[in-house]
Amino acid sequence: MGETEKSVTTPGVRCFSKIKMFLLALTWAYVSKSLSGIYMNTMLTQIERQFDIPTSIVGFINGSFEIGNLLLIILVSYFGTKLHRPIMIGVGCVVMGLGCFLMSLPHFLMGRYEYETTISPTSNLSSNSFLCMENRSHTLKPTQDPAECVKEMKSLMWIYVLVGNIIRGIGETPIMPLGISYIEDFAKSENSPLYIGILETGKMIGPISGLLLGSFCARIYVDIGSVNTDDLTITPTDTRWVGAWWIGFLVCAGVNILTSIPFFFFPKILPKEGLQDNGGGTENSIEENHREKAKEENQGITKDFLPFMKSLSCNPIYMLLILTSVLQINAFISMFTFLPKYLEQQYGKSTAEVVLLIGTYNLPPICIGYLLIGFIMKKFKITVKKAAYMAFCLSLFEYLLSFFHFMINCDNFPVAGLTASYEGIQHPLHVENKVLADCNTRCGCLTHTWDPVCGDNGLSYMSACLAGCEKSVGTGTHMVTMHMKTRRPPQLLTLRSMQFVLLRQDVIELVFQNCSCIRSSGNSSSVLGLCKKGPECANKLQYFLIMSVIGSFIYSITAIPGYMVLLRCIKSEEKSLGIGLHAFCTRVFAGIPAPIYFGALVDRTCLHWGTLKCGEPGACRMYDINNFRRIYLVLPAALRGSSYLPAFFIIILMRKFQFPGEINSSEPEPAEMKLTMNKSECTDVHRSPKVENDGELNTKL
Helix, strand or coil, X not given: XXXXXXXXXXXXXXXXXXXXXXXXXXXXXXXXXXXXXXXXXXXXXXXXXXXXXXXXHHHHHHHHHHHHHHCCHHHHHHHHHHCCHHHHHHHHHHHHHHHHHHHHHHHHHCCCCCCCCXXXXXXXXXXXXXXXXXXXXXXXXXXXXXXXXXXXCHHHCHHHHHHHHHHHHHHHCCHHHHHHHHHHHHCCHHHHHHHHHHHHHHHHHHHHHHHHHHHHHHHCXXXXXXXXXXXXXXXXXXXXXXXXXXXXXXXXXXXXHHHHHHHHHCCCCCCCCCCCCCCHHHHHHHHHHHHHHHHHHHHCCCCCHHHHHHHHHCCHHHHHHHHHHHHHHHHHHHHHHCHHHHHHHHHCCCHHHHHHHHHHHCHHHHHHHHHHHHHHHHHCCCCHHHHHHHHHHHHHHHHHHHHHHHHCCCCCCCEECCCECCCCCECCCCCCCCCCCCCCHHHCCCCCCCCCEEECCCCEECCCCCCCEEEEECCCCCHHHHHHHCCCHHHCCCHHHHHHHHHCCXXXXXXXXXXXXXXXXXXXXXXXXXXXXXXXHHHHHHHHHHHHHHHHHHHHHHHHHHHHHHHHCCCHHHHHHHHHHHHHHHHHHHHCHHHHHHHHHHHCCEEEEEECCCCCEEEEEEECHHHHHHHHHHHHHHHHHHHHHHHHHHHHHHHHEECCCCCCCCCCCCCCCEECCCCCHHHCCCCCHHHHCCHHHCCCC
């Protein structure tokens, strides 16, 4: 206790003994933890392609964060209040940094990324082994022994990412429950909504930074510095492209470790905000009160755990809030985790473009909404009941508005033998795919290799061989530059395009000619890559993003009122445990299972799986976007719709309770709700006189 007293009274650390300084440090911790969390979400597609794993495993990797979090959330939430909360938060930030560093290790431990292709840019293209050749002695087959397939799967190196994400989840555990309870204990109750709004804004600044970092890293090839990018035959829009995902994790590791430093200088207790300037006697008595309370708690550190759990489980509003949160978070995690993949497949954008669009359109309105609602609740002193009614109505309005997303859609990429016939006619996907046709049966092509080309008839083919191409002109050098500058691949062989190629010798395109399966008015040629989707699809993407802006803003102004209901419906001494139990339930029933089962459902919509050298399936290259869209929109809509039933009962039950700020009396008001009717035996739990008379309970909303 001597150390604690010194930390409070020593002038050298006096500047840290302020709740606003702690708020600043905690906000930065929120920024750093959300930075690494959002960056992880943006890189899921890159991790899937790097390790050639299905979406269900990617969902499991993403959910592993919640696994690490729930391992300690209850213990940290309860026992953390008995210990030095700022130091525990600082240690958590360090652990998060170590987890991020571990996630980047596979890049340094395994070999270079080799994407699936029939073309080797560094080899002699005159051999034309990847083109249609008649009288080929045998059909090309995988060259690797199936017994070596385990080695080809990178020896399960993705487990490093899994374990690192679990460690990151363990480190994140103390930040929210201990940080919120620390602020609630030492801040004015009327300032809590504004402070929490600032914290939530920090949670949005982190994602903005994470999305920008993700967009930057996704544009850089994964093996930058160790390969010649001029030899690449894929572009960032290709489903085989892997960005430099490991760079961002190193950045996140450094940011999290630096964030931990201030927390090691904060004292265990702070003077109550508003009372620290009222004289040394009052401040010292409050500090002494806290010290005596800490002694009692340390002597019987677990004696109140079961009574607190019983009280929380018998609190109807609290339990209904948990149920509502579980349903809402199931929907939110499912949509947000796979939003980049959905926009890539739906609108034909690269990961870098999609991530940048998400950050530009979705996060600024959320930041504005968080700050605005926090200011409004403080300025107009909105009661908890009014805030709950407002949150329910606005959230329901935003939910109904989200159904307009069902009207915004694009068709599948037209790929011959997969989503369309070789005549260019879209066919039902339940019909058996016919990769081979009369125009390419003589070619002896690999039927599972994904190396798509775009014909000048606007139809894509799974490979140049399957397009019946017999001749190639040019090289793969500077493919990325050419594809980014050229947005009309079917017309590349016009006279004007050829003149452009001759004038720019540093941008040479590999063009396939004499393609027997391409029936067009041109010269039956094609270039690498899928054909781009039309301008009408780009317009629909803008409509989708505008709807997302409106939905994000409305969601943000309903989140804090709902969270304040959670904080005010439980007793002050149960607050930290209540927040931790709420987080535990949402992780067990939403955070962990949601990305796994949603990823498994997404896998069922895959039309074509990539092929490893040993012939085993790898990551999915193309999805049936119509089925993908139904799963992506319908399942979250059903989950969110069901969440409004318990939310409706919460509104009804709140009429029977009195909340702080709603009692017309000059007497001090407790910081938790009270029943206006007789309490049931279930809610009568042990409360020590020390807690009953604690000064922290004499606060208002």
